[in-house]
Amino acid sequence: MTSGPAVAGGGGGDEPLVAGGGGGDEPLVAPFSGWLVRPDWAGRVISRAYDNLSPQQRRTLIEANPYSYMNVTRSQDDRPGGDHHSYEDLVAEGAAALTRLLEAQAFAPTGRPALYLYRLDHEQGTQTGVVGTVPVRGFADGRIRIHENVHDERADLLTTHLLGVGATSSPVAMTVRSSTELEEVLFEVTSTVAADLEFGSETVRHQVWTVPESHTRPVVETLDDRVLYVTDGHHRSAAAVRALTGHPGNPALARTLAVVFPDEQLHVQAFHRLALDQHPRSTAGRLDALSRAAEVTPACSAADAYPRARGIVGVYIAGSWHKLGLPPPAGHRAVDHLDVERLRQSILGPVLGLDELAHRSAVEYLPESAGAQEMAARCDAGGKVGFALHPMTVRELMAVADEGGLMPPKSSFFAPKPRSGVFLRVIGQGATAHLPRS
Template sequence: MAVVRPFKGIRPTKELVDKVAALPYDVMNTEEAREMVKENPYSFLHVDKAQIDLPIETNQYDEIVYNTARGNLDKMRENGTYIQDGSPCMYVYRQVMDGRVQTGIVGCTSIDDYMNNIIKKHENTRAEKERDRINHVNYCNANTGPIFLTYRNVGEIDEIVAKYTAEEPEYNFVSEDGISHIIWVIDNASDVKRLEELFSGVDYLYIADGHHRAASAVNVGKMRREANKEYTGEEEFNFFLSVIFPADDLYIMDYNRVVKDLNNNSSEEFLAKVNEKFDVEEYVGEGQYKPEGKAMVGMYLDGKWYKLTAKEGTYDPADPVKSLDVSILQENVLTPILGIDDPKTSDRIDFVGGIRGLGELERRVAEGMKVAFAMYPTSIEELMNIADAGKLMPPKSTWFEPKLRSGIFVHELT
């Protein structure tokens, strides 16, 4: 049922791919991006965060930013940084991080599948973030950042992937964070056709990461349909750039929380209230306490680590959302004790991706936060079950690593 089709990829030359490839635009701020591109005029951040090439006082949502992004992309195509495949292809994108491998198919997915919930979501999107990427995609006339999708494994897709990964890759480089990025071009027409057929037998695709990019791409497609009443559905604006990984390959890291204060509780009062919902045990082992299983939370308070185990009756194990560890913490500690009703808007809470390690929680507390919580990671099966149930995860439930690089593939909309 899912539509996945090839496209004429716009991609860097072999000599420049390692300089062009960049982290997604939304994992760093403008100042960090400016620092990252120093002495690298090829970085795709010149397209994805074009305000770095404008005066510091420039509003990142100003029209000049989107015009600059388009101009920078055009220059990269004109000066030979980018080439374009002459016929529609799919691609294999493999990432290796700390010895762990994930290998996906790069292709284009359908805006209709998104609207009809064949591409399933597990997060809400925010209108202001959508508007930014709508403008970016529309001005650039291209999908510049891939959507990270997953699906339940299909054996024959794995076999086709294995056939290509046994060959010499088109690209093979290691990014500055030590992650290997290896790409093969699937340009054999019969293999491409077979992959299209195999994906058409996949009931659902799931957004793992990139909800705002996906929503923005869909909105641009709808805008262009409105402007082109005679559209056939085959135009490139009806599809958006995706990398689709089998679920068994993926790894979700913990997404931890730090809170500024105890909501007018003393440490003793706070611990007593937490003890009503959790069995609280001071951790006496080496280093930090990392949760060992579901319904367990690590807590760092006043220089000590505690092991929290949710008591029976504090959550519904049959509910795919309420049984998430981030939900258990939210419903039993963050809301009733710490008074943080909406973690999306509260300025008293912050979130720390697991890639930073639990030592980062100790550092944040030392710098002024009061308490930190180390979470047990959400599983990919939990993500898919929630999407299947038509429900949404709490904010900041999943942290995927490694991150897909932007700039390796660009999908032109006309």
């Protein structure tokens, strides 16, 4: 199965984005009657970002801690046997895990519709986002813009999960063009109101505030009539659209959980590619094939090979590092000028015989933060070729979205990421059928 646009209906990119839902004068970012993890439960419930962990690391975490929210959101890769576990099995396990958390009273309802502020302090700086709900139909009418393709099987699993488990805790991360008005109102809340929750490590400190009712309208108004851009969570976005398309009369599905950060506060890392050559050839044969398609030169080390500018890709093959100069862009669209798309069009497809947009495309993704040693280890273990890419900028991402372009999946990696298990938005079905909707 090939991937369609990130918010297409299930099974392809030609179906309507949304089949109803939402009102014409609804706010872009709105408060919701959510739940927050209790501070004394935060260490057990809040889970690390999914993409930061390998399947084995996620399995280890799940087995060690039955209260980690990752037990609710596990995928096929997180279960022994992988694809032998159906969507229904995974959803049943997720629903049971959420029921376990609810029975333990790990979350507490805020008691009123509210917005939240989520701040991450890290070595690159500070980013403060607004957590609320956004209209699912905004993906169709241009108020919310995407930039990545998705894999249908992942979006379908998340759709089944949303409907079967009946709650979401992982907000879709979005950005908005920074403005003085927005930053002033965020500063006013965080400097005058005590944080409800603090957690994290020496490298990243997380803080959460419930926005007072007196400040809610100003925050909502600063975000109205703006354009939001998805930065992380294209598959969750696609799942929200597919759920509403299948259940257009369900008001709880008309909006989805999101966190919106000012663009000037964000930091983008590269998402490297680990690709399995589809042609039976030796290491020398692969290097020769790459050299016929692009300029390839040996590098002394990973540090020498890692790109310091656009158009250069670091290549790891069977213990050795090389530099590869990408051929010129194949078109004039914003997406055509990105290294991830140039690599897909000139190397992954023509040289290695890979369709990166296909289901099980034999391309593995590794965030820059994992490091060169991890890339080499995974390539050696799987007989893959590693491609280290230069990161794009937030404004390049916005330019692609503004044109309606779509990058390959996992084209950008925003770090640090908001965690799962902090907020809970209740859909009112599945494991939450007995609870009021958020």
